[in-house]
Amino acid sequence: MLKTKGEAPVITAFESSPDRGRGLARDMRVRWALEEVGQRYEVRLVSFQAMKEPAHLALHPFGQIPTYEEGDLTLFESGAIVLRIAERHSGLLPVDVDARARATAWMFAALSTVEPPIVERSMATIVERDKPWYAARLPMLDERVRTRLGELSRRLGEADWLDGAFSAADLMMVTVLRRLDGSGLLEEHPNLCAYIARGEARPAYQRAFDAQWAVFEAASQVRTPAAPEG
Amino acid sequence: MLKTKGEAPVITAFESSPDRGRGLARDMRVRWALEEVGQRYEVRLVSFQAMKEPAHLALHPFGQIPTYEEGDLTLFESGAIVLRIAERHSGLLPVDVDARARATAWMFAALSTVEPPIVERSMATIVERDKPWYAARLPMLDERVRTRLGELSRRLGEADWLDGAFSAADLMMVTVLRRLDGSGLLEEHPNLCAYIARGEARPAYQRAFDAQWAVFEAASQVRTPAAPEG
Numbered sequence: 001m002l003k004t005k006g007e008a009p010v011i012t013a014f015e016s017s018p019d020r021g022r023g024l025a026r027d028m029r030v031r032w033a034l035e036e037v038g039q040r041y042e043v044r045l046v047s048f049q050a051m052k053e054p055a056h057l058a059l060h061p062f063g064q065i066p067t068y069e070e071g072d073l074t075l076f077e078s079g080a081i082v083l084r085i086a087e088r089h090s091g092l093l094p095v096d097v098d099a100r101a102r103a104t105a106w107m108f109a110a111l112s113t114v115e116p117p118i119v120e121r122s123m124a125t126i127v128e129r130d131k132p133w134y135a136a137r138l139p140m141l142d143e144r145v146r147t148r149l150g151e152l153s154r155r156l157g158e159a160d161w162l163d164g165a166f167s168a169a170d171l172m173m174v175t176v177l178r179r180l181d182g183s184g185l186l187e188e189h190p191n192l193c194a195y196i197a198r199g200e201a202r203p204a205y206q207r208a209f210d211a212q213w214a215v216f217e218a219a220s221q222v223r224t225p226a227a228p229e230g
Numbered sequence: 231m232l233k234t235k236g237e238a239p240v241i242t243a244f245e246s247s248p249d250r251g252r253g254l255a256r257d258m259r260v261r262w263a264l265e266e267v268g269q270r271y272e273v274r275l276v277s278f279q280a281m282k283e284p285a286h287l288a289l290h291p292f293g294q295i296p297t298y299e300e301g302d303l304t305l306f307e308s309g310a311i312v313l314r315i316a317e318r319h320s321g322l323l324p325v326d327v328d329a330r331a332r333a334t335a336w337m338f339a340a341l342s343t344v345e346p347p348i349v350e351r352s353m354a355t356i357v358e359r360d361k362p363w364y365a366a367r368l369p370m371l372d373e374r375v376r377t378r379l380g381e382l383s384r385r386l387g388e389a390d391w392l393d394g395a396f397s398a399a400d401l402m403m404v405t406v407l408r409r410l411d412g413s414g415l416l417e418e419h420p421n422l423c424a425y426i427a428r429g430e431a432r433p434a435y436q437r438a439f440d441a442q443w444a445v446f447e448a449a450s451q452v453r454t455p456a457a458p459e460g
Binding site: 057061062063064072073074075076077078079080081083084098101102104105107108109111112113115116119120127131132133136137140148151152154155 | 287292293294302308309313328331334335337339341343346349350357362366370381382
């Protein structure tokens with residue numbers, strides 16, 4: 001079980017992140033989780049071209065980032081990677097089995113119920129901005145996101161975190177909600193804004209954010225990315 | 231740990247499924263998982279109105295089905311429910327810890343990478359069919375689905391299942407792919423069609439399918455749904 005003890009896991013991240021260092025790419029989730037549990041890690045940066053080539057597709061069938069390599073194990077999907085980290089270290093999931101299952105439900109909710117309409121909206125603002133139908137469709141896309149935010153806000157209420165103590169569920173949900181930054185939609189729910197701010201205030205979040213920011217900054221300054229540092 | 235031994239878990243399903251008994255609603259995933267492990271279950275049917283009322287929202291913050299009640303535990307999200315069932319019974323996840331993590335990655339991939347463009351396309355065919363932009367957008371939505379199907383098809387190759395033996399990952403992926411039924415997109419990948427057929431041929435799948443079909447048939451015949459039977 002401890003065959004990788006001493007070896008740092010290796011994750012992949014964008015060589016040149018389209019979010020311009022705002023920490024919205026999915027490697028941020030994995031970095032944050034690793035920082036929360038105090039696990040050192042290494043980062044291999046990949047270009048958009050390399051992501052679609054056989055070497056990377058062997059790690060990630062859908063040609064995306066992040067991937068996670070730990071000894072003989074290779075994983076993809078940020079949800080599965082964060083769950084793996086949370087299961088192998090303490091601090092990201094409750095000890096009680098039922099509470100763990102509930103935290104897992106919130107992880108799936110973040111990724112398969114809350115994130116899809118957010119991504120759909122973001123994609124439209126990029127890919128369909130110049131289309132004649134854009135102005136007519138955007139309010140519909142906003143409304144789909146609003147529905148989810150309203151439901152989430154009602155459930156969270158005045159609580160600090162989704163289900164008791166901070167867990168991998170909050171880590172996933174906060175990173176998903178952050179993708180709405182700049183949309184104006186989060187501001188309709190002060191409790192969600194405060195929730196995101198609580199996540200962002202965690203020292204582990206800040207270390208993860210700084211690490212991905214350093215990659216962006218190095219890439220913009222020298223055009224050839226500096227050696228990655230986790 | 232075995233406090234619920236003898237008590238059948240209770241799941242929720244649509245009183246009147248919009249898929250007209252085709253087994254595309256998400257309770258199908260949970261039914262199938264329960265059938266695979268031989269766990270008896272009960273079904274409570276909910277109307278669209280009841281799904282948005284406080285009693286159901288207490289079980290499911292986003293007002294959807296399925297939910298899962300087992301003793302004191304309540305879960306939502308089909309991914310988390312299937313994972314719970316797979317973790318508490320044998321037969322749906324490999325024993326090896328690394329292989330389990332890989333199966334979990336495929337579960338997340340089914341739900342957060344493959345399903346979103348499929349749902350986006352399905353939603354458009356329902357909600358935007360009469361819009362002036364529908365004909366221009368559909369090829370774009372088809373293309374997003376095609377990209378994922380192509381990647382999945384390449385990875386699956388001639389294998390029977392995604393990662394060795396049949397697992398909860400295949401259960402999720404097959405149910406996600408089935409949502410493309412009638413789109414014509416699956417037919418571009420004979421290996422994916424054969425993969426779906428292998429899933430559908432499993433006796434547990436067939437028992438789950440028949441159970442949800444019985445609900446649909448009873449609802450159509452008598453207008454007041456018959457007592458649910460799992």
